[in-house]
Amino acid sequence: MEFSSVNVGLASVVAIVVLIYAGTHIAIALGMVSFLGVWLLKGNVDVAFNLLSLAMADSVTDEAFATVPLFVMMGLVVSRCGLGRDVYDFGNTLFKEVRGGLGLATVAANAIFAAVTGSSIASASVFAKVAIPEMVRYRYGKRFAVGIVAGSSVLGMIIPPSTMLIIYAVVTEQSVGAMFLAGVLPGVLLSVAYCVAILLMVRFASGFVGGELSGHKRPPLSIVLKEGAAKLGPVLLLVSVVLGGIYGGILTPVESGAAGTVVAAIIGAVKGRLNFKAIWGALVDTGHITANILFLIIAASIYSRMMGIAGLPTLFGEWLGGVNMSLTSFMLLYVTLLLLLGTIIDTASIILIVVPLFLPALEPFGINLIWFGIITVVGAEIGLLTPPFGISCFVIKATIDDPSITLNDVFMGALPFAAVMLVVLALLIAFPQISLAFL
Template sequence: MTGLEIGFASIAVMLVLIYSGMHVAITLMLVSFVSVWMIRDNPDMAAKLMVAAFKDSISDYLFGVVPLFVLMGLVVSVAGIGRDTFDVAQQAFRKILGGLGVATVAANAIFAAITGISIASAAVFTKVAVPEMRRHGYTPHFSVGVVAGSAVLGMLIPPSLLFILYGVLTEQSVGDLFIAGVIPGLVLSATYALGIVAMGKWAPGFIGGTTVSTDDMPTMSFGEMAAKLAPIVILVALVLGGIYGGIFTPTEAGAAGAAGALVIAVLKRRLGWRDFWQVLVQTGHTTASICFLIMGASLYSRMLALSGMPNWLGDTVLGAGFGVNGVVIAMILVMVLLGTILDSASIMLLVLPIAVPILTGLQVDLIWLGVIAILAVEIGLLTPPFGLAVYVIKSTLGPDTDITLGQIFKGAAPFALMMALVLALVFIFPALATALL
C-alpha cells in the first residue's frame, strides 16, 4: 500500500474503532503508530516518532493554561457562584413570560466568562435552575432544554477550553481566539434570550404557557444583588481584563483566576478540605484526559503528514475548483455529523489535522475558522444519539427523575437550531469573529 492509501485506510479504521467504543486517544495512538510502521516499514521509527510527538505536544508553556482554567472553573462551581448568578438573573427577568429561561441563559453567559467548561455549566444549572423552573410551572422539556442549550456558552464565551485546544492544535494565539469568541458568544446569548421570549409569545405551550408564575419570588435589594455579583465581576476583570489589557498571558491569567477563585471560595466559607481535595483530583483527571487526547492528535497529525494525504487533498481541492466556502461548509457538516457520536474535543482532534492544512493553503483566517469550528462541534452536544450535555443533565438529575432523555433532546432542539443560525451568521459575516482583533 502507498502512504496515501494507508492514510485513508487509517481514517476508516479509526472511525470503526471509535464506533466500537474504544477511547479516542487510544485509537489515535494505536492507528497512528501502526500506520507509520506500515509507511516506513520500520517499527523503531514509529516508536521514535511517537516519543517525539508526545514530548513536543505537552511541553509547551501554553499548555499550563489547561489545568489552571479547569481548577478555576471547578472552584467557582463549588463556591456556589452559579447559584448566586442565577438568583440575580432571576430577579432581573422575573416579569417576563419565560423569564426564568432568560435568567438561565444570562446566568450561564456570566458563568461561562469565569469557567470555560460546558459540562460544569450543565451540571451546576441542572441543580440550580431546573427545580426552580419546575416549581414555577415550566414544562419538563423546556426546563432541561434551556439548561442544555445555554450550557454550551461555556465553550464559546472566553475563557474556553476548546479555544485553548484549538490554539494548541493550530498554533494560533489563544488570546486572539478568546477575543474572537466575545461577539459570537454575546450574539448567541441574545439569540437564545430572544428565542425564549418568542416561544413565550407564540408557543406558550412549549415552555409552560399561562401556568408560569413568578409573583411569589423573594425580592432582593440592589445591595444584595451587587454583593452576589461582586465575586463574578472581580474574576472576570482579573482574568479577561488581564488578558485583553496585555497584563497577563493566557497562562498567567489562568493562574491569577485560579488563585482569585480560591480566595473567594475561602472568604465565602464554601470550600472545605474535602471539597478542595475533590476539586484537585477532578482537575487532575480532566487535565490528564485532555493531555492524552493532545498527544494522540499530535502523533495522528505527523502520521498524516508522513502519508502525504493533506498535500494530496489540498491539491485535489484546488484542482477541482472548490472555493473556501465549499471546503469550510464540508468541514462544518462533518463536524456536526461526528457530533452525533463524539464529544467536542475528539471531533476537533480528528478533523482539524486534515482540514487546517487545506484551508491554510486557501488563505483562510484561522482565527475565524476557530469560532466556526467551536460552534459546529458544540451543536453536537445537543444532538442525538450522543449529545454529551444531554447525558450530563440526565445524570445530574439522578435516577428518581421523571424527565426522560427524549424530553431533554426535545427541549434542546430549538437551541440547537438557534446555534445553527448563529453559525450561519458568523460564516456569512466573518467580522463577527474578527472585528475586535
Template structure:
C-alpha cells in the same frame, strides 16, 4: 498501498474505534503509530514520531492554561458563584414571560466566562434552574432544553477548554482564540434570549400552560453586592488581564485560580479535604487532556507524513470547489460527526485534515477555530451522543423527564446554533474583527 490510502484508512479506523467505545487518545495513538510504521517500514521512525509528539505536548508553555483554568472552574463551582448569578438575573428577568429561561441563558453565559466548561454548566444549572421552572409549571421540555442549549456557551465564551485544545492543534495563540470567542458567544447568547422572548409571545404553550410567577422579592443592596462582586471581580481579573495585555493566558489562569480559592475560603464553602479533592480532580483532568493532546499531535504528524491534507487540498481544487462549497462540506461533516463523537474528538480528528486547505484558501485560522468549535458543539445537543443532554438527564432527580424530553427540548437551540454558525461563516469579521 500508498501513504495516502493508509492515511485515509487510519482516519476511518480512528472514527470507528472511538464510536465503538475505545478511549480517544488510545485510538489516536495506536492507529497513528501503526500507520507510520506501515508507511515507512521502520518501527524506529514511529517511535521517534511518538517521542517528539509527547515531548512537544509536555514542554509547551501555553499548556499550563489547562490545569490553571480547570482548578479555577472547580473552585468557582465550590464557591457557589453559579447559583449567585442565576439568582440575580432571575430577579432581573422575572417580569418577562419566559424570564426564568432568559435568566438561565444569561447565568450560563456569565458562568462560562469563569469556567469554560459545558459539562460543568449543564450539571450546575440542571440542579438550580430546572426544579424552579418545574415548580412554576413551565413545560418540562422547555425547562431542560434551555439548560442544555445554554450550557454549550461554556465552550465558546472564553476561557474555553475547546478553544485551548484547538489552539494547540492548530498552533494558534490561545489569547487570539479567546478574543475571537467573545462576539460569537454574545451573539449566541442574544439569539437564545431572543428566541425565548419570541416563543413566549407567539407560542406561549411552548413555555408551558398555567405558568405561575414566583413572588418578586427584590434583593437588598448587600445581597446584590455579595452575589455580583465576586464573579465580576473574577471575570475582570481573568479576561480583563488577557484583553488589556497585562497578563498572558497562563498568568491569567493562575491569577483566576488564586482569586477563586480566596473567594471560596472567605465564603467558607470549601474545606481542606474538599480543597485536596479539587487538586486531585484537577490532576486527573489535566493528565487526561495532556495524554489527549500528545496523541493528537502524533495523529497530526502521521497525516502530514502520509500527505493526506495536501491530497485533500488537491482533490478539492481539482473539482474547483470554492469557499462556499468547502464550508458546506465542512459543516455537514461536523454535524454528522457531532452525532457520534464528542467535541474534542471532532477537533482532533478533523482540524488536521482541513488546516492546510484553510491556509491555502487564505482563510483565518482563528476564524476557522470558532467555526469548528461551534459546529462541533451542536453535537452536544443532538442524539445519539449529545453529552450535555446525558449530563442533564443524569443530574436530574425527576423520573417524569426522559432523555427523549431532553433531546426534544434542546432541538430548537441546536437549530439556533446552526443559524448563528451560518452567520459567522458569512461574516468572518464577527469573529476576527476584534483582533484588529
C-alpha cells in the same frame, strides 16, 4: 510488503471511525491507529516509537498547554463555591415578572458563569441542579426546562476562557489571547439569540414553554443593586482578573489562569463554601480532566504527523483545489462534517482529528485561522445537544433527580436550541467580522 501512503492514510481514517463507533476511547483509537500507520509507512517499528516519544515531549512542553489545567482548576473551584447559584438567583430576581423569565435568567446566568469556568460540562451540571427544579416548580414545561439548560451550557465552550479555544490554539499554533478575543462577540450573539428564541417560544409555542409568573413583585432598585453587588460582585472581580489581565497585557494566559484559580479559592474561603475536602476534590478532578486532554493531544499529535508522512492533507488540499470548490461549498462541506462527527465524539476530539486534515486546504481560500477556529468550535458544539453522543444532555440527565424526565425529553428539549446554534453559525460564516471585530 510495501504499502501506498494514500491507502494507509485513508485506511487509518476509516479505522479510527470504526473504532470510535465500537466504543474505543478516542485517544486509544487515534494513538494505536497512528502508531500502526507510521510502522507500515516506514517499515520500522523504532521510527514509530520515536515519533510517539517526540509527540509526547512536544505536547507536554508546549507552554500553551499549561493553560488547560489552570483554567480547568479555576472552573472546578468556582463550581464548588456556589457562584453559579448566586448568579442564577440574581437573574431570577431581574426577570421574575417576565413570562419565560426563568429561561432568560438561565441564559444570562450561564453566559456569566461561562466567563469564569470555560466548561460546558460544569455549566450543565451546575444549572441542572439549580435551574431545572426552580422552573419545574413554576410549572414550566419539563422539556423546555432541560432544553434551555442544555442549550445555554454550550456557552461555556465559546465565551472565553474556553478550554476548546485553548486546544484549538495549541493545535494550530495560534495565540490563546487572540482566540479568547474572537470568542467574545460570538458568545454574546448566541446568548442574545437564545433570549430572542425564548421570547418567540413564549409568543408562538406557549404550550412548550409553560410557566407562570412567581406572583412576587420585583424588589425596589436599591435592594436589587445591593443583591447584585453581593452576588455578582465576586464573579465580576474574577472575570476582571482573568480576562482583564490577558486583554490588558498584564498577564499571560497561563498567569491569568493561575491568578484566577487563586482568586476563586479566596472567594470560596471568604464565603465559607470551600473547605479542604472541596479543594482536594477539585485538584483530583483537575488531574483526571487534564490527563484525559493531554492523552488526546498526544494521540492527535502523532496522528497529524502520521497523516503528514502519508501526505493525505496535501492530497486533500490539492483535490479541493482541483475541483474548483468555492469558499461557500468548502465551508458547507466542513460544517456538515463537524455536525456528523458531533453526533459521536466530543468537541476536543473533533478539533484534534479534523483540523490537522483541513489546515493545508485553507491556504487557497485565504481563510483566517482565528475565524476558522470559532466556526470549528461552534459547529462541533452543536453535537453536544444532538444524539447519540450529546454529552451535555447526558450530564443533565445524570444530574437531575427527576425520574419523570427521560433522556429523550432532554434531547427533544435541546433540539430548538441546537437549531438556534445552527442559525448563529450561519451568521458567523457569512459575517467573519463578528469574530474578528476585536483583533
